[in-house]
Amino acid sequence: MPEGHSVRRLAQQFGDVFSGETLAVSSPQGRFTAGAALLDGQVLTEARAHGKHLFLHFDHAVVLHVHLGLYGAWDFGGDATFRGASSIGAPRKIGESEVFGDARAPAYAGPPEPKGAVRVRLVGRHGWADLRGATTCAAITEAEAQSVLARLGPDPLRNQPGDRARFVQGLQSRKAPIAALLMDQKVIAGVGNVYRAEVLFRQRLDPWLPGNAVPEEAAGLLWDDTAAVMADGVRDGRIITTPASYWAEGAVPPSADDAHYVYKREGLPCRVCAATVGITDLLGRKLYWCPGCQSP
Template sequence: MPEGHSIHRLARQFQDVFGGQQLDVSSPQGRFAAGAHLLTGHTLVEALAHGKQLFLRFDHGLYLHVHLGLYGAWSFGGDDSFTGASSIGAPRRVGERETGKATSEDGKGYSGPPAPVGAVRVRLVSAHGWADLRGATTCAVITAAEAATVLGRLGPDPLHNKPGDREEFIRRLRRRKTAVAMLLMDQSVLAGVGNIYRAEVLFRQGVDPHLPGNKVAAAVAGRLWDDAVAVMSDGVRSGRIVTTPRALWPAGTEVAPDADAHYVYKRNGLPCRTCGTAVGLAEMAGRKLYWCPGCQSS
């Protein structure tokens, strides 16, 4: 499932390529035909992200609300003025990824979107390009009040990092007896963090993932927030989750190889990069948990 940095990159791309433009909205698959009818012919005013939720606000006050879930992905294309990634999403079989450039190989010869491929739930088309959505968990037209209700259920987003957000996260985390590793994935506590950021931030801060939230010192909770802000902001800039320093990459490497991008995520059984203890793997609430028993003991 895409983590928060990918959704913020999606919002930025939608704002860049569709912001202020009148869009033709359709549902080639047919399942979103009624929703598309409500949006087509209207102008996209603003693209917003909060955690893993994307909101596209149109000029008549309605929103397209999308949560990609495990299988959802957007693909893009257009002429030579239509820039950005060609695909952002989370096809379950390949994991989270972002690929290519949105412009076609012959952008100047662009004559409109191609025929839909597969089950395209929603297609957005402007004068210069298109975007197709497939496989999303949530795809709905909602009102401003309904958007506010969705946002009201979510915790603070490290990528907004507004005044008071840090303190609110600390409060929400420390009022619960649930394991801190579960709380970091609870979107009502912290919006946008998924399995990779959860594992890496806990390791980087030396926190036992099994420690109950109400046993986490306020100062430690604050450091978890600060680190989430830092690594997720890096993810927005690069389009990848890289949590290791350059010193751990092969000599002369400017970009972290996938095998060296993380401290513990998917490194179970391998020696910890810090202490040499074998990285552990367990299941917690149906998700895989990676941690170092040596560096992250209570």
């Protein structure tokens, strides 16, 4: 259940532990057998993330394209060398995809029997990775990978020159509510339901404000804040949008309850103005906002 920060961490992880290695690729579940055969025995050259899309590039110009969707996940395991190379490290928050089975595992003796429906398994010399539950798992060409990228908007975690202007332009050229546009991966890639709610609150923006009614300065600041808070997410391995002054005494890092301003806080008093945090359905997803802080 990742937003862009998790996928960025996964790309970093694959680069750290598998880059330059010949990988054994299989599909224990059987639904990716043909694709796995295309990748089996090839060398991983680069792992990249754009928004919520992960691209594992192999040296024969075939790319493993993965999108985790709502509940896809990668599990990793391996020996001390593998764990030492990991940018993710020790087990962390339950529910994240970035979990090691057992950090104190004995010496690596190959991957375990697949548990559940493992769509694809990558095995290197020092460790393994299992993918399950993904929306997209495909072996594609470099050209096809490019066309996937072409359908995506700017990624605030890449924040390349011109990205900020592209976002502002993309937002202002549409009349849909800003809360809907933030979830549109063509407008901005990598934002999900948590960051959507939290950055709108942080910028005190009315979720129903049409994109074309957002002032240019506010749109730019929204991009900047999204980039900053998502970069924190990459560092922390979780979404924390509140400053330490909102955390319970001595709670560093904060509990889940204290890490957000409005996400999943419906019915509770706003941390800033004490108005009751609201919830509504927008395009099939739950939208959380503070009617006091985020009024038109």
